[in-house]
Structure formats: structure tokens, C-alpha cells
Amino acid sequence: MGNYEREIAIGSILASSVSFDTRPSISITTHGVIQDKGYTLYKISGKDTDGDFEVHRRYKDFSYLRIWLVKYWPGCYVPQIPGKCRIGNMDKRNVEKRRKLLDVFVNKLTILKHLYNSNPFQCFIRNPNSYETVSKEFQERSYEDIASGFIQAFNELGCLNISQKDEEKVSKNLRYFNYALASFQAFESICNENVEEFYNFEESMEDLMGSIKEVNDFYSEFYDSKGYEIKLRNQFTNPYMILLDWSRAEVLDLQAIIEAIEGRNVIMKKYRKVNEKYDNEVKNLDLVKSGKKKGLNFNLKGENEQKDLVDKLENEVKAMEVVYRMSTLQLLHKDFPVFKQYKVHKHEVILRTFSSASVEEFQELVSQIVRLEEF
Numbered sequence: 001m002g003n004y005e006r007e008i009a010i011g012s013i014l015a016s017s018v019s020f021d022t023r024p025s026i027s028i029t030t031h032g033v034i035q036d037k038g039y040t041l042y043k044i045s046g047k048d049t050d051g052d053f054e055v056h057r058r059y060k061d062f063s064y065l066r067i068w069l070v071k072y073w074p075g076c077y078v079p080q081i082p083g084k085c086r087i088g089n090m091d092k093r094n095v096e097k098r099r100k101l102l103d104v105f106v107n108k109l110t111i112l113k114h115l116y117n118s119n120p121f122q123c124f125i126r127n128p129n130s131y132e133t134v135s136k137e138f139q140e141r142s143y144e145d146i147a148s149g150f151i152q153a154f155n156e157l158g159c160l161n162i163s164q165k166d167e168e169k170v171s172k173n174l175r176y177f178n179y180a181l182a183s184f185q186a187f188e189s190i191c192n193e194n195v196e197e198f199y200n201f202e203e204s205m206e207d208l209m210g211s212i213k214e215v216n217d218f219y220s221e222f223y224d225s226k227g228y229e230i231k232l233r234n235q236f237t238n239p240y241m242i243l244l245d246w247s248r249a250e251v252l253d254l255q256a257i258i259e260a261i262e263g264r265n266v267i268m269k270k271y272r273k274v275n276e277k278y279d280n281e282v283k284n285l286d287l288v289k290s291g292k293k294k295g296l297n298f299n300l301k302g303e304n305e306q307k308d309l310v311d312k313l314e315n316e317v318k319a320m321e322v323v324y325r326m327s328t329l330q331l332l333h334k335d336f337p338v339f340k341q342y343k344v345h346k347h348e349v350i351l352r353t354f355s356s357a358s359v360e361e362f363q364e365l366v367s368q369i370v371r372l373e374e375f
Helices: 004-010 059-072 092-111 119-126 131-135 143-153 164-222 240-290 303-373
Strands: 025-034 039-048 051-057
Touching (some): 039 059, 051 119, 164 303, 240 303
Antiparallel strands (some): 025 039
16 A cells, blocks of 8 residues: 555656656655744655755745746646645644645656656755745746657657647547536545544544454453453544545646646637737838838838747747647547546556455454454
8 A cells, every 4th residue: 555656656757768767866855844834845756867866845845846837838737736734734644645746647658757856846855955046046037949859859759749639639638628627626525534434433443443452351350251352453444535645646747637638729819819910010010011001090110120020930930839839649549549548457456455445454454343343
């Protein structure tokens, strides 16, 4: 059971060709709870081809990291982090819940080569200084810079184009993911209720067996009863926690893939706006060249200045087209197929793990009660 969280990470979306043998190792442990300041400090440690690393980060540092990854890779799948806990932030169970999901988050990044090798993530795992301070030095990227990063990271997709059929596939997947998200959110709620019920059951069984032991000891001492050795269990395994952890991770995964698809739509809206401006400025340039100023509602620039503006807008339009096209191709040819493939595999693994843990837990309980029958 100890490797359960890591199984989820390994079985998450794979969007690059990083092999399992070369995948960096990384883990998150709770370094300490800073009570007077009201936050938890996490220790992130691991090893990759560049050597060992170890840093300490707060939750908000993970949030800063993800913001920068989304900025650098718009329209791409970027793993999601758990939401901020506004109530019970320092509760042990909430701290552990967040640690598990943050561990899943960073492990997914080790599989996504373009995200792992990015400057924001490398600073996150290697720079010992405050990440909030470090992140202020990151440069905002123009669409030309973003497009260059896409071409370098997804060069095998560079010669492909997208069709109307491809757009329909994306829309179909978006409907599927939205339906799956609603289903998993409902499932998470049910799992949470079952986890709480089982914890209550654990307590009641522990109290019951403790009371039986006291009665048994009394009968043995004062009534010369045969007596029966009752061993109280020190630890219970809550099998429903397996399903709850899985559902939480799946909800975040689905939110991330939906965000990626919707990110494409944002790019397209910006593209249309800039393209419209480009068309207008091309017309203005023609007017400047012809000497016709009638109909213009702003001061015309000189021809060279106007040409520079047109060239700048043209480059931006081309870059945005590249980003939109390649992010769409990345989703269609890599993220979607692997997403579904690994979801099927993980579904089977989780159900087997849950079944095994349930049988083991309840068999232990039954054997404890059966021994009473042999008394």
C-alpha cells in the first residue's frame, strides 16, 4: 500500500517520449508545520541526470510554479495542484491529503519532458532561495518565444496540420471529459462519506473489543472463567481511502485536460483579434503608400513605421497560429490517446487494490471475532 500514491503518478498522462528508465525520481514529504505562521513546509528531494536535489517549498510556491508553466505552455496539458484549503489548513489529515496530491503533481512533471526541463521547474527543484522571489526574475514570453519553444519540444508535429475533423474530435473529447469530471466529483463525495463511516466503524470496533477485553479479564479473575486472550489491533487500513485518493487525483487530472482544451480557445480568440488588427494595419499601410488618407480616424504613421508595425503583427499572427496548431496536435496525437489508455489501466489497478485491501481488512476483523467463538 505504501507505493499507492506513486502508482497514480506513474499512471497519469504521458505526453512525451521520456522512457521509464530515464525518468527522474522525485518525492515530497512533510518537512514541518509552521504553526505560528499557519503554513506547511514540504521537502522535495530527488535525483536526475544532473544529480541530486533537495529544497523546501510552501503550497503557494507550487501555485506560482503552475502559473508559470501554463504561461510558457498555453493550450498544453499542465498537471493540476489541489485547491487551497481555507478551513482546517493545518489539520493533519488535510496536510497529508495535500502532500499526496502534490507528490502526484511533481511526479507527473517528471514524465512531461518539456515541463520538467523548463526554467520555472528547474528553479523550483534546485534553487534554494524563496521561489516567490526567484519567480519574479522569470521573463514573460512573447508568442514568438512560445512558438519557438513549441517547435523545439514538439518538432515531430511541426509538419502536420489540423482539419475540421480534428476540431470536432477535440470538441467531442471536451464533452467526454466534462461528463467524466462531473461523475468523478460525485464519486469523490461518496468516497469521502465512506471513508468517514469506516473511521467511525474503526473507533466503535476498537471500543467494543476493548470493552470485551475488560469484561473477559474481570470474568477470568473473579469467576475463574477460562479466559481468552484478546489482542487489540494497533492499526486499521481504510480501504475506502484508496478510492478517495484515486478520485481526487482523477478530478485534478480531468480539470487539467479540460483547462488545456479551453486554453486553445483563448489562443484562438487572441489570434482572431490580432489577425483582424493585422488586416486593418495592412490596409492602412496601403493607404500610406498611395497617399490616400481619407477615411482614417487616427493619425497615420510614416511608411517605415507603419511597415514595422505590420511586420510585427504578422510575426505575432504566425506565432499564434503555430502555438494553436501544435497545442491541438499535441492533444490529439499524444495527450488524448495516452490519457484514455492509462485511465483504463489505472482503473483496473485501483479496483484490484481496493478489493485486496478490503478483503484483507475485513478478514482480519472476522478472524478476531471467530476467535471469540472458539472461546
